[in-house]
Amino acid sequence: MxxxxxxxxxxxxxxxxxxxxxxxxxxxxxxSGRPLRTFSQRVSTLIVLGSGGHTAEMLSIVNVLEKDRFVPRFYIAAGTDNMSLQKARVLEESLIQKEEIGNKKDIEKIACFEQIYRSREVGQSYLTSIYTTLVAILHALWLMLKFRPEVIICNGPGTCIPICLVAFIFKVVGIRWSSIFYIESIARVKSLSLSGLLLYKLHLADQFYVQWPQLQRKYQRAHYVGCLM
Amino acid sequence: MMTSGAVDREKEKKVVFVTVGTTCFDALVKSVDSRHVRNELKKRGYTNLLIQMGRGSYIPRKSTMQSCGEDESLVVDYFTFSPSIADYMRSASLIISHAGSGSIFETLRLRKPLIVVVNEDLMDNHQSELAEELADRKHLFCASPQTLGQTIQTMDLDSLLPFQSGDALPVAKLINKFLGFPAE
Known part of the structure; x- marks a missing residue:
């Protein structure tokens, strides 16, 4: 009984x-995907740099964002990518000089640069990929706990997936509500990238942008924004 | 006489710059190194061929200007990487590039004639999408390592349309709107 x-x-x-x-x-x-009403004047912003052309596109967006609104800015790039963070730093330094906010030491207050463990190298075997992906997710978890950004802007490739996954879990658990913006690369004219497809299908991205009208016709929830470059 | 000739030649220098970015694209380097492509470039009046060969292992044949004789051949030089590829691009009259979006848009912004050669050996070959779309819009010519010679032979540089540089403002506006920030 x-x-x-x-x-x-x-x-x-x-x-x-x-x-x-x-x-x-x-x-x-x-x-998710519904507009917010932000009452704060500033939002902490995580910017995921995907290397190469991805980084170039992302920095062109950062360039036009209101710098006093999207602050502080946390830049994340894959551990194997040595160029992206350097480019971001150059951009931030040029902003400081342009707006004459102060000397270069002040950059630490408004911008932060971190590398993230990469989940999969090109040509890596699937078995070891499982292990490295797990490590990547744990690293993403650590970085997300540290930054707890209100806004995440990313544009692929795979580097952004662990971050977005952790961000979604944070939303569900109630640790932090971050709005995720994903911009599909200009190289994608007819089909989404794997990262894009994942974020779109799983509704992980709050807003999803594409740079070609053909893609928008195929993926109706996406916003067509024209070419970034 | 000699010096004025050299000055003339300097003035008439028409450089073709080949770039594979950070990739390994031996098929392209081999193709521009072939007799056929070299001949077509020469026929088009190009005098110099400079190859950025990246991580590739195929070494092209170097050659310096043979000043004597009627049959002047193309001056060929190569290097693996350079921190200032933009300078080479600026001084070039024609750029032959791999299909990476970085190289493509850098060239288009400089308003240089461009032939994009698609690497058919890549597994996930989405790169050709961008090159083909931009070729359809007449901003560049699209070729494969096999068809490069023919493309050089038949291309009409006057048919190219200048590329209107893109703009990140629409994205910034949508992000602001979504977050409820007032529009400025």
Whole structure:
């Protein structure tokens, strides 16, 4: 009799927890993608630099963002990419000089540069990929706990996936609500990249931008923004 | 006589700059190094061929100007990487590039004639999408290592349209709107 009772209560408890999780997931998915009403004057912003052409596109966006609104800015690039953070630093230094905010030491207050463990190298075997992906997710978790950004801007390739995944979990758990903006690379004319497809299909990105009209016709929830470059 | 001739030649110097970026694209280097492509470039009046060969292992044949004789051949030089590729681009009359978006847009912004050669050996070959789209819009010519010679032979440089540089403002506006920031 007692066994039966505890069985029932465990079942009820599990049902309760599951329904809370499902409800919370539905709530997060419902509110993701819906415009916010920010009352604060500034939002901490995480910028994921994807190397090469991705970095160039991303920095062109950072260039036109209101710098006193999107602050502080956290730049993240893959550990194997030595160029991107350097380029971001050059941009931030030029901003400081242009606006004459102060000397170069002040850059630490408004911008931060971090490398992230890369989940998969080109040509890496799938077995070791599982291990490295796990490490990458843990590293993303650490960085996200440290920065807890309100805004995440990314444009592929895979570097941004662990970050966005952790951001979504943070939303569900209630640690931080970050709005994710994804800009598909200009190189994608007819089809989305794997990262883009994942973020689009799983509704992980709050807003999804494409640079060619053909893509927007295929993916209706995406916004067409024209060429960045 | 000699010096004025040299000055003339300097003035008439028409450089073709080949770039593979950070990739390994031996098929392209081999193609521009072939007799056929060299001949077509010469026929078009180009005098110098400079190859940035990246991580490739194929070494092109170097050659310096043979000042004597009617049959002047193309001056060919190569290097692997350079921190200031933009300078080479600026001094070139024609650029032959791999299909990376960085090289493509850098060239288009400089308003230089461009032939993009698509690397068909790449597994996930989405790069050709961009090159083909921009070729359709008449901003550049698109070729493969096999068809490069023919493209040089038949291309009409006057048919190219200048590329209107893009703009990141629409993205910034949408982000601001989404976050509820007032528009300026």
């Amino acid at each position: 007692e066994g039966f009772h505890s069985q029932v209560s465990v079942t009820i408890l599990i049902g309760f927890v599951v329904s809370i999780v499902v409800f919370r997931l539905a709530y997060v998915l419902y509110w």
